Amino acid sequence: MPASIGSGTPLPGEVRWYQQFRRVQIVQSLEAIQDLIAVSLCVGLFCVMVLQMRILFSTLLMAPQFHAITADILFILILVELFRLLIIYLQEQRVSIGVSVEIAIVSVLREVIVNGVLETDWHQILAVCMFLITMALLMVVRVWLPPTFAGVDPEKKVSARMMKEGPFANH
Known part of the structure; x- marks a missing residue:
């Protein structure tokens, strides 16, 4: 019976099962999936905005009703703000x-x-x-x-990453 099966110490050169996972790659994969979900939400929200604009213009062509038009305009503004929230999330990886x-x-x-x-x-x-x-x-x-807890400022980290990787990077 090997020494590592019953005891808490592994044999020299032996890798435990949980150490075989590459946490960085798993986290990057999950972040990519999360970004894909956010992008699909953006596309869906944009389609809803276009459909709502069509409804608004058809309402304007008929007998205009101030109450319905105001409600439609405010609904479109809410959708625009939700779209902006998703864009901020995609850019900065945080919810504003x-x-x-x-x-x-x-x-x-x-x-x-x-x-x-x-x-x-x-x-x-x-x-x-x-x-x-x-x-x-x-x-x-x-x-x-303060921006966040314990002196961690995600905006500063994002800005530093953008300067390093983004269009302003010194190549």
């Missing part, structure tokens, strides 16, 4: 808190406009106001917070 909060604010305001403030229950209006105040506070507090 500011853009996410902006999307949430515009989405809530769109629902209030579509449903109508006068037709909405006062409890819902109060909840929307509290949510919007919370989102505004998050936007203000975000400015004072």
Whole structure:
């Protein structure tokens, strides 16, 4: 019986099963798959925006209804912001808190406009106001917070990597 099977120490020259994996290559493969998913989301979102624009223009050609047109325009703006969020993710490999909060604010305001403030229950209006105040506070507090935890600044790392690998690299 070999010494490494029952004991915790491997034989000289023996490689444990978990050491055979190349973690760097696995992580790079998973990141590539994740980027592929984000790109497919971008393409799908772009197609939805084009279809929504077609619906908007067909609505304008018929008897224009201000309520429906406003809702369609705000929906397109939400889609544009989501597209921008995906682009930021692809460029910087992070999700932007500011853009996410902006999307949430515009989405809530769109629902209030579509449903109508006068037709909405006062409890819902109060909840929307509290949510919007919370989102505004998050936007203000975000400015004072450090970029990330424990002095790690992903934007600095991305900038350094872009300078090293990107179009500004000294070849």
